[in-house]
Amino acid sequence: KAGVTQTPRYLIKTRGQQVTLSCSPISGHRSVSWYQQTPGQGLQFLFEYFSETQRNKGNFPGRFSGRQFSNSRSEMNVSTLELGDSALYLCASSLGLAKDYEQYFGPGTRLTVT
Amino acid sequence: AQSVAQPEDQVNVAEGNPLTVKCTYSVSGNPYLFWYVQYPNRGLQFLLKYITGDNLVKGSYGFEAEFNKSQTSFHLKKPSALVSDSALYFCAVRGNTGKLIFGQGTTLQVKP
Numbered sequence: 278k279a280g281v282t283q284t285p286r287y288l289i290k291t292r293g294q295q296v297t298l299s300c301s302p303i304s305g306h307r308s309v310s311w312y313q314q315t316p317g318q319g320l321q322f323l324f325e326y327f328s329e330t331q332r333n334k335g336n337f338p339g340r341f342s343g344r345q346f347s348n349s350r351s352e353m354n355v356s357t358l359e360l361g362d363s364a365l366y367l368c369a370s371s372l373g374l375a376k377d378y379e380q381y382f383g384p385g386t387r388l389t390v391t
Numbered sequence: 392a393q394s395v396a397q398p399e400d401q402v403n404v405a406e407g408n409p410l411t412v413k414c415t416y417s418v419s420g421n422p423y424l425f426w427y428v429q430y431p432n433r434g435l436q437f438l439l440k441y442i443t444g445d446n447l448v449k450g451s452y453g454f455e456a457e458f459n460k461s462q463t464s465f466h467l468k469k470p471s472a473l474v475s476d477s478a479l480y481f482c483a484v485r486g487n488t489g490k491l492i493f494g495q496g497t498t499l500q501v502k503p
Contacts, residue, residue: 281434310491320481320493333489367434376423376485377442382434 278304281370281383289389295356298386302349302370308332309351310380311343314365323366326351327374355388363390393418393486395494403500404472412467412497418486424465425483425491426456435481441465452476472501 282301290296302309310333311323322335326345343353349370355362365387369380394417404410416422423442427435439450446458456467465482482494 312493319495322490322492325490335490369435374489376489377440379425379437379440380491381437382427384432384434 281368281381283366283368283383283386285386286384287387287389289391290358291391292358292360294358295354296358296388297352297354298366298368298388300351300353300368300370300383302351302368303381306370306372306381307349308371308373308378309345309349310369310371311351311353312367312369313337314367314385315363320367323353325374332374358390360390362388364388393484393488393490393492395482395484395492397480397482397494397497399497400495401498401500403502406474406501406503407471410469410472410476410499410501412480412482412499414465414467414482414494415463416465416482416484417463418484420487422463422465423485424456424458425485426450426454426465426467427481427483427493429479429481429496431478438467438480472499474501474503477501 284299308327310325313321325333329345340356345351365385367385369382371378371380396415425440426438429435441448441458449455485491
């Protein structure tokens with residue numbers, strides 16, 4: 278089976294712009310989660326989607342949003358970019374919402390905000 | 392609130408020696424515990440998980456982890472370290488909230 282794919286892999290944006298990142302989960306996986314990874318804050322949970330509905334949300338401002346499509350693919354959007362949004366954004370998929378399901382991660386999208 | 396602590400930023404070990412990467416957690420309800428590894432410029436790879444049952448869990452690449460409920464710990468172990476095990480290791484916990492919360496990560500350096 279193909280793994281989790283994320284596009285694009287690298288992105289450079291300017292402050293104030295917006296960005297959309299894409300994630301395709303492993304075939305058959307219906308839950309998609311997003312994380313932000315930075316050297317200072319580590320791995321922080323952004324949100325989780327299942328059946329096109331946001332099921333869980335982390336402590337991020339409303340500039341961060343996401344959605345999930347009927348084929349389980351997901352996108353996240355960051356509006357009005359700030360320098361502090363520079364990070365590796367990781368997408369992870371799992372079979373469902375059950376707590377014992379492990380998540381499988383994509384390679385990430387490296388976002389640089391200048 | 393859920394939290395995970397990895398008290399060591401870095402662990403250094405000689406190849407062939409046993410290794411331990413420490414993790415303690417705080418969670419409401421029964422803990423679901425996971426270990427992941429991250430190689431440079433890569434996403435996280437799942438190593439193993441504890442859900443219930445036997446306190447010693449075996450995972451990928453010869454890694455195992457020991458769950459200790461009284462000490463709220465879930466330490467990652469390997470009997471004989473390889474240079475190729477050098478990477479960043481994350482412990483994670485999921486409790487009643489359903490959110491997967493990660494520790495800050497521990498860099499494992501295995502020297503030949």
